[in-house]
Amino acid sequence: MTISDAQWEIAHAIALTLVKDNTDVNEVGKAVAYLRGYIHQPDATSRFFKYLKTLVSNGRQIGHSGKTTDYYRSIDKACSDYLKSISDAHTILQILGWVSRLMRYYKDAGVPIGEMSASKLPPVNSTHPALNSQNSNNYNFTVGQIVDAKVVNFDKQELQDGKKTKQRIIITYEIQGSDCPSKEEVNKQDINLSLGDIVKVKIEKVQGANIRKVKRVV
Secondary structure, three states: OOOEEEEEHHHHHHHHHHHHHHHHHHHHHHHHHHHHOOOOOOHHHHHHHHHHHHHHOOOHHOOOOOOHHHHHHHHHHHHHHHHHOOOOOOHHHHHHHHHHHHHHHHHHHOHHHHHHHHHHHHOOOOHHHHHOOOOOOOOOOOOEEEEEEEEEEEEEEEEEEEEEEEEEEEEEOOOOOOOOOEEEOOOOOOOOOOOOOEEEEEEEEEEEEEEEEEEOOO
């Protein structure tokens, strides 16, 4: 996958910023997964930036360590500084995909943080595994498998059924090892869940290395 020179400069600027801030690359991956989940929505870009603000506001509640809020702040600031002028969600997704790869590359290369600069960047067509792997994990998901999932979004929809209006809620989950967010449709209003909750889900659909559809195990 190749990107333009301008996009490449943005990608390495964000990556350098986040690595120098000691930001967890897994948190960047979660932001990428969220954007990918809404990439075909007309408001995908605005959703993404709103999502980053939500992470910062709720970092203490949904974070898994005391540093999580700092990670969210760094990601939000870097994206606001370098991506706010880009309206196309696909372009943002492509840039952030490279950001994740570059961050892993820097960690693997062992370059001292203080010495990192644009001059030390690898070429775009580098064969380094961290830059070319779409999914570097070794997870093998199967239908019927039960895994842990984190609640990251609720999307309420109204459906017309004859003269009645029914409400449906689509819950979006993050699952470790899957690059794409997984979704569950719930046909009731009271789901008794909050953002950041960890629940058990059963995998109902797998595409490649990614989980596409799940159902909570009650």
